[in-house]
Amino acid sequence: MIRYRQIHKAFDEPVLSGVDLTVNEGEMFGLFGPSGTGKSVLLKTTIGLIAPDRGDVFLKGESVFFGESDALERVRRQVGYVFQHSALFDSMTVFDNVCMGIPEKELQDMPIREAGKRAWEALEIVNLDPRMVLSKLPAELSGGMKKRVGIARAIVGKPEMLLWDEPTTGLDPVNTAAVERLIARLSKELEVTSIIVTHDIEGGLLICDRVAMLTGGRLRFCGSPQDFRTSQDPVVQAFVNRAGAEAALDNQLNVV
Amino acid sequence: MVERCFVFLGWMGTPMDPRSNVETRTSEVGLEAGRESLEGNAFLRIPLRVVEKIGRTSRTVTEHAGQLGLLFWRVLVNLVQLKVSYKEILNQIYVMGVQSIPIVIVTAVLAGIVTSQQGGYQFTATIPLYVMGSIVVTSVVLELAPVLTAIVLVGRVGARITAELGTMEVSEQIDAFHSVGRDPIAAIAAPRIVAGFIVVPILTGIAIIVGIYAGLASAKYTLGIGTEAFFYGARLFWHNWDLVYSFSKATTFGLAIPLISTHMGFRTTGGAAGVGKTTTASVMFMTLTVLILDALFPPMFLD
Numbered sequence: 001m002i003r004y005r006q007i008h009k010a011f012d013e014p015v016l017s018g019v020d021l022t023v024n025e026g027e028m029f030g031l032f033g034p035s036g037t038g039k040s041v042l043l044k045t046t047i048g049l050i051a052p053d054r055g056d057v058f059l060k061g062e063s064v065f066f067g068e069s070d071a072l073e074r075v076r077r078q079v080g081y082v083f084q085h086s087a088l089f090d091s092m093t094v095f096d097n098v099c100m101g102i103p104e105k106e107l108q109d110m111p112i113r114e115a116g117k118r119a120w121e122a123l124e125i126v127n128l129d130p131r132m133v134l135s136k137l138p139a140e141l142s143g144g145m146k147k148r149v150g151i152a153r154a155i156v157g158k159p160e161m162l163l164w165d166e167p168t169t170g171l172d173p174v175n176t177a178a179v180e181r182l183i184a185r186l187s188k189e190l191e192v193t194s195i196i197v198t199h200d201i202e203g204g205l206l207i208c209d210r211v212a213m214l215t216g217g218r219l220r221f222c223g224s225p226q227d228f229r230t231s232q233d234p235v236v237q238a239f240v241n242r243a244g245a246e247a248a249l250d251n252q253l254n255v256v
Numbered sequence: 257m258v259e260r261c262f263v264f265l266g267w268m269g270t271p272m273d274p275r276s277n278v279e280t281r282t283s284e285v286g287l288e289a290g291r292e293s294l295e296g297n298a299f300l301r302i303p304l305r306v307v308e309k310i311g312r313t314s315r316t317v318t319e320h321a322g323q324l325g326l327l328f329w330r331v332l333v334n335l336v337q338l339k340v341s342y343k344e345i346l347n348q349i350y351v352m353g354v355q356s357i358p359i360v361i362v363t364a365v366l367a368g369i370v371t372s373q374q375g376g377y378q379f380t381a382t383i384p385l386y387v388m389g390s391i392v393v394t395s396v397v398l399e400l401a402p403v404l405t406a407i408v409l410v411g412r413v414g415a416r417i418t419a420e421l422g423t424m425e426v427s428e429q430i431d432a433f434h435s436v437g438r439d440p441i442a443a444i445a446a447p448r449i450v451a452g453f454i455v456v457p458i459l460t461g462i463a464i465i466v467g468i469y470a471g472l473a474s475a476k477y478t479l480g481i482g483t484e485a486f487f488y489g490a491r492l493f494w495h496n497w498d499l500v501y502s503f504s505k506a507t508t509f510g511l512a513i514p515l516i517s518t519h520m521g522f523r524t525t526g527g528a529a530g531v532g533k534t535t536t537a538s539v540m541f542m543t544l545t546v547l548i549l550d551a552l553f554p555p556m557f558l559d
Contacts, residue, residue, distance in 0.1 A: 100432075
């Protein structure tokens with residue numbers, strides 16, 4: 001379970017103003033909202049990439065910011081993070097990139113053959129052919145492949161939670177749908193708690209158990225995808241309608 | 257305790273550790289409000305701006321000092337805890353040291369020749385030419401080899417480190433390091449700083465030897481001084497302390513260049529434009545630091 005308690009954060013201007021949110025064990029949770037409303041900031045506070053000015057995050061009841069000195073290290077071992085632009089290490093091969101997802105201490109005691117096996121398996125799970133990509137550098141991969149390598153790096157350490165920061169940004173509709181199917185499949189197969197930050201409302205509503213919407217640094221909506229679709233809140237309505245219109249346009253373009 | 261002191265000094269900026277990033281900008285907001293109300297008074301406008309400029313500059317200097325100290329402290333802690341990969345240090349020694357040898361040699365050759373030529377021009381018919389040996393050797397050992405090597409490395413190594421780390425920072429690769437439970441200071445900063453500390457004195461040693469022999473060759477073929485006369489002059493005014501002084505300078509520069517370049521790299525924000533801006537600022541910062549440290553050395557270590 002992930003719990004955000006009264007998260008406040010400002011970068012010159014306030015971004016998050018007292019966000020309270022609980023994501024249940026094994027849940028696939030979607031976080032929507034306009035650009036610049038702090039969705040990614042909230043996600044980054046989960047593993048201490050950004051510290052809140054006030055408030056705290058609890059993972060399985062353990063405080064991330066005010067817990068024991070090694071709390072952050074433990075938290076990061078439990079969580080896999082998929083970055084918006086993949087954030088693969090440029091100077092490392094795909095193999096090294098994926099192996100970086102294995103906790104350092106575990107990797108040190110692990111024979112190279114075992115690490116190779118883990119990386120191979122993780123790449124197969126994300127539908128990449130390890131023989132084709134293992135020795136390549138990130139610059140030699142397409143956008144969709146980079147995303148998949150980023151996902152492989154996030155899951156190779158066998159995390160209990162997965163955080164997805166706009167995983168379909170910059171992908172074409174075909175790749176977007178493929179990545180969304182992959183996210184849904186992984187969350188079920190790996191039995192992990194997932195939070196997905198996305199602008200793809202239609203896709204998010206399809207794969208998430210619960211969704212929330214952030215506007216102006218506060219939670220505007222939190223509930224089931226069905227409730228989101230039928231919400232009377234004008235801001236949520238505008239988002240749903242826009243998402244519906246975009247999905248229809250995408251379908252039309254795909255047919256053409 | 258030491259870490260807390262550096263965190264305190266650097267608290268106004270973006271700290272290296274997200275856990276200590278609990279900052280509010282209330283002081284800045286207060287300053288803005290105060291400035292707006294006072295700027296209505298025309299007499300106060302100029303002195304207010306001057307005071308404001310001094311205040312902001314002092315704050316920036318304190319912020320950099322705190323963050324640099326914190327970075328250095330964390331590198332030391334990681335080294336003591338043996339968390340730094342020796343393979344990565346060797347790799348950086350190759351990239352920063354071995355690959356810099358050609359440019360350092362070219363610089364040293366030119367420095368030796370110019371010193372010899374200009375000395376010859378000044379001394380003609382007034383001072384015995386064997387003094388040229390002392391002039392070339394002392395200039396190269398005390399000043400030219402360590403300083404020119406450092407300046408060359410600022411451009412070749414320092415700018416590369418800042419641009420590389422800056423790009424990693426803006427493309428979230430540093431965040432990715434944190435997310436997989438790795439410490440970027442142990443994995444990225446420490447090997448570069450240790451490598452710089454090792455290679456700059458070695459490169460300076462190479463520059464000294466090459467510079468002296470280039471000066472000798474130049475003096476021999478243009479002024480007609482023999483090898484024996486050249487080294488007689490060099491020995492006449494030689495102090496062993498000069499070599500200690502030269503390598504102390506080189507070691508200090510070797511620490512300052514990668515430390516500043518990694519620090520600036522970690523501070524990068526704002527995409528590709530931000531990387532360019534930070535790299536320029538970093539080169540300026542490193543060059544000034546080298547020259548200021550160079551100016552501080554004689555009063556501290558030479559009688």
